[in-house]
Amino acid sequence: MPIPVSCSFDQLLARCGLPRLEARALMTLASGRAREWLIAHGPDPVEAALRERFEALVRRRQAGEPIAYLAGAREFHGHRFEVGPAVLIPRPETEQLVDLVIDQASPGADVLDLGTGSGAIAVSVACARPDLRLTATDRSPESLAIARRNARSLLGESQATRIAWHEGDWWSAVPGAAIFDVIVSNPPYIAQDDPHLADGDLRFEPRAALAAGADGLADLRTLVAGAPAHLRPNGLLAVEHGWNQGAAVRALMFAAGFVAVTTLRDAQQHDRITLGRIPANGGRSAVPGLE
Ligand SMILES: C[S@@+](CC[C@H](N)C(=O)[O-])C[C@H]1O[C@@H](n2cnc3c(N)ncnc32)[C@H](O)[C@@H]1O
Known part of the structure; x- marks a missing residue:
């Protein structure tokens, strides 16, 4: 049904062709008014x-652009992160990785x-x-420019350092001698010819943040193989991966000498995060000559 030339907020939102929640989110952006204001002023005319x-x-959204890019921001782990087409939009599943680092x-x-992207993991961990x-x-x-801005706005200038x-x-990128207690990553893990890359929000996100070789494991292989050289004894590696990559990532971690290797599931009961530790003795054998 065509929208009359003079119409109210309620009429415009109902007839713009988007689901109500999305329409209200875009009106919030366009007007700078809070959701509550829009509800209270539903019958008022729109200038x-x-x-x-x-x-x-609405036209950009109907062409598929993610709301987070239209808004220039996405909420993650209770914070408002600046995002843009140069960075992956942080996903709720990744909050579990943040919680794990905060706890452990x-x-x-x-x-x-x-692979910090918008800084979602590093900045959320630093805040907590x-x-x-x-x-x-x-x-x-x-990405690094956006991540630094997120650190400054969410942590403040002095804490961002x-x-x-x-x-x-x-x-x-990691200084040669640098050694850590915890290494965390949400790397690209989608197979490069996965048809999902042509769907939904993924179409608009940087391909380099999503795709990793023929089986999606190319970057995970590099990360897991290189991690022991940068971890202290008992150090923890935790990586996010695809729902069908748990067994492959556990095998990579065992091959690299990690112990206590475990895969955690997300809220949909899909394998999502695999973690492992460097042995407390740094992986040296108790038998002389076998280290
Ligand atoms: C899946 S995104 C994750 C971004 C962010 N950590 C998050 O969870 O929202 C992967 C990130 O890895 C970065 N990346 C991809 N290939 C890389 C490489 N070879 N070296 C370093 N970073 C890389 C991308 O630029 C992107 O920011």
Whole structure:
């Protein structure tokens, strides 16, 4: 049904062609008004300039652009993170990885977040654990710029200096002698020809943040193989992966010498995170000559 030239907020939201919640989110963006204000003022007429701004956002959404990119932000672990087309939109599943680091890092621990994107993991951990020292890397300079801004806005200028940022390809970005108590990563893990890459929000997100070789495990192989050289005895590695990659990632961790290797499931009961520890003796054999 065509929308009359002069119409109310309620009429515009109901007839714009988007689900109600999305329509209200876009009107919040276009108007700068809170959701409660929009509900209270539903019968009021919408001025022409606001209607134009709203309809421009509706057209972009109907073309598939993620709401997080239209808004320039996404809530993650209770914080509002700036996002844009240069970074992955942080996912709720990854909050479990953040909780794991917050729970398991010992006081004063050194934590490394590889492939930090918007800084979702590193900054959320830093917000919850002021005692930790963090290092975060990414190959994308645009991501690192956004991550640094998120650190400054969520932690404040002085606390943001607790995170050291390094640009570069996985381990080459990490200073050679640097050693950590916890290494965490949500790397790309989708197979490069997976048809889901052409669906929904994924179409708009950076391919380099999503796809990892023919089987999706290329980056996980590099991360797991390189981690022991950068972990202290008893150090923890925790990585996010695809629902069907748990067994493969556990095998990679066992092959790299990790112990206490476990896979955790997400809220949908899918394998999502695998973790393992470096043995307390650093992996040296008790039998002389076998280390
Ligand atoms: C799945 S995204 C995760 C982003 C963020 N940690 C999160 O959970 O929202 C993977 C990130 O790894 C980065 N990345 C991809 N390949 C990389 C590489 N070879 N070296 C370093 N970072 C890489 C991407 O730029 C992207 O930011």
